[in-house]
Structures are given as structure tokens and as C-alpha cells.
Amino acid sequence: xxITTVACVGGGVIGAGWVARFIENGIDVNVYDPAADAQxxxxxxxxxxxxxxxxxxxxxxxxxxxxxxCNSVEEAVKAAQWIxxxxxxxxxxxxxxxxxxEAHAASDAVIASSTSGIMPSDLQSQLxxxxxxxxxxxxxxxxxxxxxxxxxxxKTIVDTIERAKSFYSxxxxxxxxxxxxxxxxxxxxxxxxxxxxxxxxxxxxxxxxEELDDIVRFGxxxxxxxxxxxxxxxxxxxxAGMRHFLAQFGPCLTWPWTKLMxxxxxxxxxxxxxxxxxxxxxGHYDIRELERIRDDNLVAIQQALKxxxxxxxxxxxxxxxxxxxxxxxxxxxxxxIDESQVIRTTQRRVPPDWTDYNNHMNEARYLQCFGxxxxxxxxxxxxxxxxIASGGSYFTAETHIRHLDEVGVNQPIYTQTQxxxxxxxxxxxxxxxxxxxxxxxxxxxxxxIHVSLETRSASEPSPDILVNLTRIADQHAKLPMPDGAGxxxxxxx
Amino acid sequence: xxITTVACVGGGVIGAGWVARFIENGIDVNVYDPAADAQxxxxxxxxxxxxxxxxxxxxxxxxxxxxxxCNSVEEAVKAAQWIxxxxxxxxxxxxxxxxxxEAHAASDAVIASSTSGIMPSDLQSQLxxxxxxxxxxxxxxxxxxxxxxxxxxxKTIVDTIERAKSFYSxxxxxxxxxxxxxxxxxxxxxxxxxxxxxxxxxxxxxxxxEELDDIVRFGxxxxxxxxxxxxxxxxxxxxAGMRHFLAQFGPCLTWPWTKLMxxxxxxxxxxxxxxxxxxxxxGHYDIRELERIRDDNLVAIQQALKxxxxxxxxxxxxxxxxxxxxxxxxxxxxxxIDESQVIRTTQRRVPPDWTDYNNHMNEARYLQCFGxxxxxxxxxxxxxxxxIASGGSYFTAETHIRHLDEVGVNQPIYTQTQxxxxxxxxxxxxxxxxxxxxxxxxxxxxxxIHVSLETRSASEPSPDILVNLTRIADQHAKLPMPDGAGxxxxxxx
Numbered sequence: 001x002x003i004t005t006v007a008c009v010g011g012g013v014i015g016a017g018w019v020a021r022f023i024e025n026g027i028d029v030n031v032y033d034p035a036a037d038a039q040x041x042x043x044x045x046x047x048x049x050x051x052x053x054x055x056x057x058x059x060x061x062x063x064x065x066x067x068x069x070c071n072s073v074e075e076a077v078k079a080a081q082w083i084x085x086x087x088x089x090x091x092x093x094x095x096x097x098x099x100x101x102e103a104h105a106a107s108d109a110v111i112a113s114s115t116s117g118i119m120p121s122d123l124q125s126q127l128x129x130x131x132x133x134x135x136x137x138x139x140x141x142x143x144x145x146x147x148x149x150x151x152x153x154x155k156t157i158v159d160t161i162e163r164a165k166s167f168y169s170x171x172x173x174x175x176x177x178x179x180x181x182x183x184x185x186x187x188x189x190x191x192x193x194x195x196x197x198x199x200x201x202x203x204x205x206x207x208x209x210e211e212l213d214d215i216v217r218f219g220x221x222x223x224x225x226x227x228x229x230x231x232x233x234x235x236x237x238x239x240a241g242m243r244h245f246l247a248q249f250g251p252c253l254t255w256p257w258t259k260l261m262x263x264x265x266x267x268x269x270x271x272x273x274x275x276x277x278x279x280x281x282x283g284h285y286d287i288r289e290l291e292r293i294r295d296d297n298l299v300a301i302q303q304a305l306k307x308x309x310x311x312x313x314x315x316x317x318x319x320x321x322x323x324x325x326x327x328x329x330x331x332x333x334x335x336x337i338d339e340s341q342v343i344r345t346t347q348r349r350v351p352p353d354w355t356d357y358n359n360h361m362n363e364a365r366y367l368q369c370f371g372x373x374x375x376x377x378x379x380x381x382x383x384x385x386x387x388i389a390s391g392g393s394y395f396t397a398e399t400h401i402r403h404l405d406e407v408g409v410n411q412p413i414y415t416q417t418q419x420x421x422x423x424x425x426x427x428x429x430x431x432x433x434x435x436x437x438x439x440x441x442x443x444x445x446x447x448x449i450h451v452s453l454e455t456r457s458a459s460e461p462s463p464d465i466l467v468n469l470t471r472i473a474d475q476h477a478k479l480p481m482p483d484g485a486g487x488x489x490x491x492x493x
Numbered sequence: 494x495x496i497t498t499v500a501c502v503g504g505g506v507i508g509a510g511w512v513a514r515f516i517e518n519g520i521d522v523n524v525y526d527p528a529a530d531a532q533x534x535x536x537x538x539x540x541x542x543x544x545x546x547x548x549x550x551x552x553x554x555x556x557x558x559x560x561x562x563c564n565s566v567e568e569a570v571k572a573a574q575w576i577x578x579x580x581x582x583x584x585x586x587x588x589x590x591x592x593x594x595e596a597h598a599a600s601d602a603v604i605a606s607s608t609s610g611i612m613p614s615d616l617q618s619q620l621x622x623x624x625x626x627x628x629x630x631x632x633x634x635x636x637x638x639x640x641x642x643x644x645x646x647x648k649t650i651v652d653t654i655e656r657a658k659s660f661y662s663x664x665x666x667x668x669x670x671x672x673x674x675x676x677x678x679x680x681x682x683x684x685x686x687x688x689x690x691x692x693x694x695x696x697x698x699x700x701x702x703e704e705l706d707d708i709v710r711f712g713x714x715x716x717x718x719x720x721x722x723x724x725x726x727x728x729x730x731x732x733a734g735m736r737h738f739l740a741q742f743g744p745c746l747t748w749p750w751t752k753l754m755x756x757x758x759x760x761x762x763x764x765x766x767x768x769x770x771x772x773x774x775x776g777h778y779d780i781r782e783l784e785r786i787r788d789d790n791l792v793a794i795q796q797a798l799k800x801x802x803x804x805x806x807x808x809x810x811x812x813x814x815x816x817x818x819x820x821x822x823x824x825x826x827x828x829x830i831d832e833s834q835v836i837r838t839t840q841r842r843v844p845p846d847w848t849d850y851n852n853h854m855n856e857a858r859y860l861q862c863f864g865x866x867x868x869x870x871x872x873x874x875x876x877x878x879x880x881i882a883s884g885g886s887y888f889t890a891e892t893h894i895r896h897l898d899e900v901g902v903n904q905p906i907y908t909q910t911q912x913x914x915x916x917x918x919x920x921x922x923x924x925x926x927x928x929x930x931x932x933x934x935x936x937x938x939x940x941x942i943h944v945s946l947e948t949r950s951a952s953e954p955s956p957d958i959l960v961n962l963t964r965i966a967d968q969h970a971k972l973p974m975p976d977g978a979g980x981x982x983x984x985x986x
């Protein structure tokens with residue numbers, strides 16, 4: 001069953017982050033949060049998410065889901081297939097909210113608690129249908145960080161866990177099933193350990209908050225973005241791996257520096273020390289600026305890892321592939337290509353990193369658009385990934401671009417393609433690049449040559465491709481020659 | 494005083510990482526390590542570093558420093574200005590090595606210990622010249638992670654600290670001065686806290702090493718690559734910042750999940766549990782593969798942060814700027830431009846992310862090369878960043894590219910530029926792209942128009958630019974018209 005409507009009870013930073021993750025994936029959300037400023041605070045998170053998703057992927061996403069602000073738990077949950085609880089971390093409050101939910105929700109709607117500490121067995125202890133409760137613990141910003149800890153209680157059934165893993169994966173997340181309950185689960189155990197140690201280091205005057213943060217982000221933080229604790233140390237162990245590392249460092253577990261395990265006293269002095277240093281460190285950014293810097297960095301890091309086919313980048317790549325497939329399917333369903341006219345080959349928005357110091361799309365990206373259009377046309381005639389893997393492809397031999405208008409970041413753009421001629425080894429294409437409003441931005445005239453990837457020299461394409469290419473070329477031959485075709489640089493029409 | 498010769502005493506993973514960092518920055522290194530396999534193990538690290546630096550920056554780096562393997566401490570240190578000690582973590586061993594160093598080294602050579610735990614005051618207690626000892630604690634891989642903790646002892650003088658900060662910065666590193674001594678300093682306190690907690694989580698069967706690692710690298714690890722502990726939580730505190738965060742989470746310092754502070758017993762059972770899980774998780778990669786995956790990711794993450802002008806990316810950008818400046822200065826010293834001939838405008842190597850599914854440089858990158866060549870030529874005639882900031886620039890109106898040959902990853906390439914005509918608002922350039930061996934890869938013919946960035950329409954360039962452009966255009970008019978100029982797509986010569 002595909003989830004189309006989710007209820008979010010509690011709309012703080014985490015609840016709002018869930019709402020953003022859902023609606024960016026085309027899911028409608030009913031929100032209930034009794035706080036007077038809940039709606040305006042949530043809108044700030046949704047705005048950030050919109051901005052981040054525009055950069056995260058070029059794939060066409062489903063139409064954004066709707067947010068309905070409700071006046072009661074009943075109103076929020078009655079039509080929901082999935083219910084996210086993100087209310088304050090007190091068991092009595094959560095039990096009261098669950099009673100309200102069970103009074104009005106479908107009995108098979110999953111209840112997913114965002115708690116960062118309370119064990120699911122305690123959460124589900126008073127439920128009529130405890131088998132459908134899980135903890136799904138996400139991390140801020142929920143709309144960008146892939147991980148979600150999925151934890152069941154003693155009464156949670158396997159089917160609920162499986163549904164959760166499948167649902168969160170479909171949202172571009174990486175669900176990790178924590179199979180044994182423990183208070184605070186896994187990530188927050190680790191984060192608490194760092195936090196406790198960090199407080200001591202500040203309190204004892206060893207370092208400032210800024211120095212400590214720099215030691216993290218210029219050092220092991222870079223490692224942790226791509227490999228975790230054990231894989232990192234496995235490498236440190238060299239050829240002999242983890243056993244060698246443990247032999248080397250296991251004994252020092254009892255050394256003095258691992259014994260700093262009291263908790264510092266939480267008092268005004270500690271608060272002022274830390275908050276004062278934090279102001280000195282980050283106070284020149286307002287919180288929205290910091291959030292956007294963070295989001296831009298998280299997007300860029302995940303894209304960098306995608307290029308390396310690793311870790312969080314693989315999750316992003318899988319997510320995009322699903323989006324691309326869905327987009328391709330949708331195009332196929334909605335319309336078949338009219339080969340008698342110029343063909344819509346690509347559409348996207350201008351990514352932020354495509355613009356240059358002149359604040360418009362860099363000239364090289366025009367050619368990228370036309371290259372992508374050529375690729376799309378190649379796929380249409382059968383020169384797809386499988387064909388290329390079999391040893392044939394088209395290489396561009398020659399290109400003529402006319403830059404007619406500028407286009408800025410995040411603007412919608414599309415390409416159209418006309419076949420000037422297509423026969424034998426040659427394919428002569430004329431692309432036009434348009435703003436979403438139809439305005440002509442550039443034209444790209446291209447001569448492509450079919451090559452054998454083995455010999456790297458010109459060769460005949462497969463008979464299937466040749467049939468498809470010539471069929472379209474014959475129809476396009478009846479179209480007027482496009483304006484600007486066949487011209488040299490600087491040549492007047 | 495510029496450091497040209499360093500001694501490295503101890504050549505394990507950390508010592509070898511230092512050697513790599515030094516020689517990639519043009520510094521000669523004398524190494525002493527008595528282990529029989531020290532040289533072959535070090536070579537593996539140096540190979541990795543070579544590979545990573547080829548990807549890290551396109552800037553021209555200084556000629557690689559030489560490594561000399563020495564037969565004694567004396568031989569290694571006698572001519573060194575900087576001495577790195579990376580011997581086993583036992584104070585008696587370190588004291589003995591220091592005595593040997595002081596017997597043979599210049600008295601003002603800095604002694605920098607790579608210790609990850611011992612306090613510098615203890616290290617320097619028996620030195621004749623204790624004022625020159627520091628701890629400079631780096632992180633694996635030393636050649637790629639920017640951070641180095643710089644710690645002085647009670648007898649260390651300020652000048653030594655300042656020299657260290659300056660030296661490590663020149664190597665593309667981010668030195669953080671830890672101003673108060675503590676065993677294990679800062680990063681390893683935090684890492685020990687995570688490690689201790691991780692061991693419990695595995696031992697208690699809450700999670701496996703792979704699940705724990707995934708929870709890190711798909712979650713908070715992505716955050717820590719760009720913001721540290723305190724800045725991250727400042728954001729979590731929302732508008733009210735760190736004070737609000739502390740008010741919310743300070744009290745829970747005494748909650749049960751922060752109390753798991755014993756150390757697990759180090760025994761065979763624990764070793765087998767962890768090493769077995771680690772084998773299941775990562776055993777399908779050999780250690781070299783893992784190191785290279787890690788290095789590629791660290792490079793990509795730092796480049797991603799560079800594009801966002803943040804954190805470790807800023808360190809990389811500073812480092813590259815110094816390299817580019819040094820390269821430009823060197824070019825300026827070596828030769829002045831001969832304006833009567835075609836002009837060498839750019840040179841670089843093909844970055845890994847410039848290649849596509851056909852395993853050669855993607856067509857869009859050809860235009861990027863030509864765009865960069867146009868930019869370089871613009872700077873030569875005075876259309877530089879200052880001029881653009883004042884409101885004028887050249888936009889490309891038209892482009893004709895002939896793709897003549899393929900080029901693969903990491904290959905050296907350069908561009909040459911000939912002015913076809915240059916007068917008034919128009920600049921007609923003809924670039925050629927060559928492999929480092931001279932082979933012609935492509936030609937790019939471009940019509941650029943000078944524009945006012947305010948009106949976004951054509952305008953006259955400044956008189957200075959016009960003078961420079963016409964002077965070169967007049968000289969280039971005497972050159973033969975380049976092959977392929979003035980042609981339309983598909984037009985025979």
C-alpha cells in the first residue's frame with residue numbers, strides 16, 4: 001500500500017522536518033500542534049527544505065504534497081495511513097496522545113514516534129494495537145539527513161518494521177533497524193558521549209567551543225561523513241585490520257584519558273561559559289543563515305559522495321534513479337512522442353553550481369544541456385546504456401552554439417531537438433534551449449558520429465538504431481530548416 | 494625561514510603520512526625507521542598520497558620533495574630544520590630518541606611529536622633545549638585531513654608555537670593551538686568517548702559494527718564534516734540559540750543514557766565479536782581499496798565544501814590560491830608573453846569528474862576549457878575581477894567546437910588562443926585545446942561581446958582594455974588563419 005496521507009502530531013523542529021520530508025515527496029500531511037506559533041515556525045523549515053531540494057536533485061520530483069493544519073488530533077489522524085508523533089519527551093504526555101490517536105485513527109495506521117530516548121516497549125505499553133508502534137528516530141535536518149533509526153518494542157510485529165523500512169527508503173532515507181531496545185538507541189548514545197566530553201573540555205578551559213568545533217570539522221568529522229567508527233579504525237589497523245587495531249588500542253581503554261566519565265554539573269556558570277563562547281563563534285550568523293549554510297553543505301557533501309558512488313551518495317543516487325524512472329514512466333504514460341515535430345528532449349531547473357561570476361548559467365553548461373539533449377535523443381532511437389555497454393556509441397564531432405539570452409539559477413529550462421540529417425554513421429542534430437516560459441536561450445547544432453568503443457573509430461550503428469534514426473530524420477526533413485542552422489561563427493544570416 | 498628539509502623519525506602510518514604531506518609540498522625528508530619493512534610500507538602511503546593529490550587540486554604544485562632513507566637518527570636529523578617524532582607511545586622510548594636527536598641536530602630545529610596522548614611538558618622534561626618542543630598531533634590520513642593539534646608544554650616558547658602554525662598552514666593544514674595541556678588533547682578525548690560507547694553497543698548486542706557505522710555516516714557524520722558539536726547544537730536551539738539548547742538538554746545530562754561510562758573489559762571474546770563483524774562489513778575490500786575509497790571521498794568532500802566556501806573547503810581554497818599565485822609568479826618570472834604568437838592561456842590535468850560514461854572527457858568540459866581560456870585571455874587584456882566588479886564583462890555570443898581527439902582522466906592539457914579580430918564591442922577568439930604532448934584535441938571559435946552588467950546589453954569596453962585587445966589583435970592579424978576557423982557544422986574545409 002502506497003502511503004499518500006500522513007499525520008504529524010507535534011510540529012517542532014523534528015516534526016516540521018518530517019512534514020518537509022513528506023511533502024517534498026508528494027505526500028499530503030495533516031499537522032496538529034497546539035502551540036500558537038507552530039505554523040510560522042514550521043513554515044521556516046518548509047522554506048528551507050524547498051530551497052535545499054531544488055539543489056539536491058535535478059530529477060523531477062512528484063508534485064509537492066499539501067499541508068493541512070488541523071485543530072485536533074482527531075482531525076489530523078482520522079484519514080492518515082501513517083502517524084508521526086513528535087511531542088515532548090515525557091512518557092505521560094506520549095501515552096495521552098496515543099490514547100487520543102487510537103480513539104480516532106484506523107487501527108492499522110502505523111504510529112511512529114520520533115522520540116530520541118524512550119524505549120518503544122514503554123511507549124506501546126498502553127496501546128490497544130501495540131503491534132503497529134515503532135520508534136523512527138530521525139536527525140536534524142530531517143529533510144536532508146538520510147538516517148532514521150527504526151526500533152520496535154516487544155509487541156511490535158515484523159510487518160510494521162518492514163513497512164517502515166520500505167516507506168522511509170521511498171523517501172530517500174536510509175532506515176537502520178536497531179534490533180535490540182536500549183534507551184537513546186545508538187546515535188544519541190554516541191552523541192551524548194561526545195557532548196559530555198565536550199562539556200568537560202570547555203569547562204576545564206582546555207579549548208573553546210570554536211576550537212573544539214574546528215578540531216571536529218577539519219578532522220574526524222570529514223572521515224565520519226563517509227566511513228563510520230569501525231571501518232575508519234579498520235583502515236588504521238593496516239593490512240592486519242581490526243584485530244591489529246584492537247591489539248594496539250584495546251589495552252589503552254583503561255588509560256587515564258578514557259576515564260573522564262563523570263558528568264559536569266549543569267549550572268548557570270556552565271551555561272554562560274558555553275553560550276558566551278558559542279556567541280563569539282557563530283553569533284555573526286543568524287539562525288536561518290546557519291541553517292542554510294548547513295543545508296548547502298549537506299547537499300554538496302551528498303552530491304560529492306554520489307559522484308564517488310559511496311555511502312550517503314548511493315542513497316541519493318537510488319532516490320534519484322527512482323525519480324528519473326518515475327518521470328520517464330510518467331512521460332510515457334502521458335504522451336507518446338510525435339515524431340513529425342521537434343522533440344522535447346530534456347527539462348530541468350538551473351542548479352546553483354551552474355552559475356558563474358556573471359550571475360548567469362555558465363557557457364559550459366549550455367553545452368552540457370545540449371549534450372544531455374543528444375543523450376536523450378540517442379536513448380529514444382535505442383542508443384541506451386545497454387547498447388553502449390555492448391560497444392557502440394555516438395561521439396560529438398562538432399558543435400555550434402549561439403548564446404541568445406541569459407538564464408539564472410533555479411529557472412526552469414527545456415530542450416527541443418530537430419534532426420537535420422541522419423544516415424549511416426552520421427547524425428546531425430539541431431537543439432534549442434528554452435526558458436520554461438518558451439523564451440529561446442540558445443541553439444546548439446551538433447554533428448555526431450557513431451563509433452565503436454573498442455576501436456574508438458567511426459562505425460555503423462545497429463540496424464535498429466538506423467531504422468529509428470532514419471524514420472525520424474525523414475519526418476523532420478519536412479520541417480523548415482531552423483533559424484541559425486548551417487552558420488559559421490560571426491556569419492550573418 | 495622557509496623549511497626545506499624535515500627529518501621524520503618513525504615511519505609508521507602517521508610518520509609516513511607526514512612524509513607524504515611534506516614531499517607533496519616540495520619539502521625534502523630524511524627518514525629514519527629501524528623496522529625492516531618500513532620502506533615498503535611507507536611507499537604504499539606515498540603512492541596513495543600521489544594519487545590523492547592529483548585529484549585534490551588542479552593548481553600546479555611545487556616539484557615533489559625527495560625522500561632519503563637514513564641509517565641512524567644522526568643521519569636523519571643533522572641537516573634538518575624541523576624534526577617530526579612518530580615513535581611508539583612510550584615516554585622512555587621518546588626520551589631516548591630525543592637524546593639522540595639533541596646530540597646531532599641544530600639546537601634551533603623544532604622537535605614536533607606526533608603523540609596522540611602524552612603531554613608536551615612530560616616529553617620536554619629532559620631536553621637541553623625544551624623551548625623548541627611541541628606536540629603536533631595529526632590525523633590519518635595525514636596528507637589529506639587538514640587538522641593538526643598544536644600543543645606546547647610549560648617550557649615551550651611562543652615563537653615555537655607561531656613557527657608551527659605558520660609552517661603547517663603553508664602545507665594546506667589547519668593548525669589548532671590547544672592552549673592548555675591535557676592527556677590525549679581534544680580530538681582523541683572525543684574519539685575515545687565515541688569508541689568506548691561503540692564498544693558497549695557492540696558488546697551488548699544492540700547493533701553490529703556495520704549498522705553503527707551506517708548510523709554515523711548516513712547521519713551525524715555528514716553534519717560533523719562541516720560544523721562541529723557546538724555550532725550544530727546552536728542550530729538545534731533555534732532562534733534562541735545555545736542557551737535554549739542547553740536549557741532543553743542540559744538537565745538530561747544526568748539521564749540514564751548518559752551514565753553508561755564504565756569501560757568494557759578488553760578480552761578475546763570482545764576482540765572476536767568486533768573483528769568478526771568488521772570482517773563481515775568490510776572484508777570484501779582489501780586495505781588499499783578502503784584507503785583509496787576513503788581518500789577519494791575526503792577529496793570530494795573538501796572540494797564540495799570549497800564550492801560552498803566553508804570549513805575545510807576554505808582551507809583547500811587558501812592552499813590552492815597560494816599555489817596558483819606561486820605558479821603565476823613563476824610564469825611571470827620565467828617568461829613574458831610573446832604577443833606576436835598564439836598565447837598559452839591555460840594548463841591543467843583532466844579531473845576525474847570530467848569524464849563520462851564513454852570514459853573520456855565529457856563534451857561540456859571542452860567548452861569549459863575554452864571558457865576558461867577566454868577568461869584567461871580577458872584577464873590578460875585587463876578584464877579581471879576588479880573590472881568585472883566595476884560593471885563590465887564579456888559574454889560569449891557564439892561558439893563553434895570541433896572535437897578532434899579524445900582525452901582521458903588525469904591527462905595534462907593546455908589551451909592556446911589566437912585573436913581573429915578585436916575591435917569595439919566584439920572579440921573573436923580561436924582557441925585550440927592540446928594534450929600535454931602537443932596533440933590537438935579540439936578547436937573552439939568564439940564570438941564574445943562586451944556588455945554592461947547593469948543593462949545586460951552590449952557596451953564599449955574600457956579604453957585600457959580596448960588598447961590591449963587591439964594591440965594583440967593587430968599582431969595576430971599577421972598570423973595565418975587557423976585551420977577550421979570560419980566554418981559551419983558539417984562544412985568541409
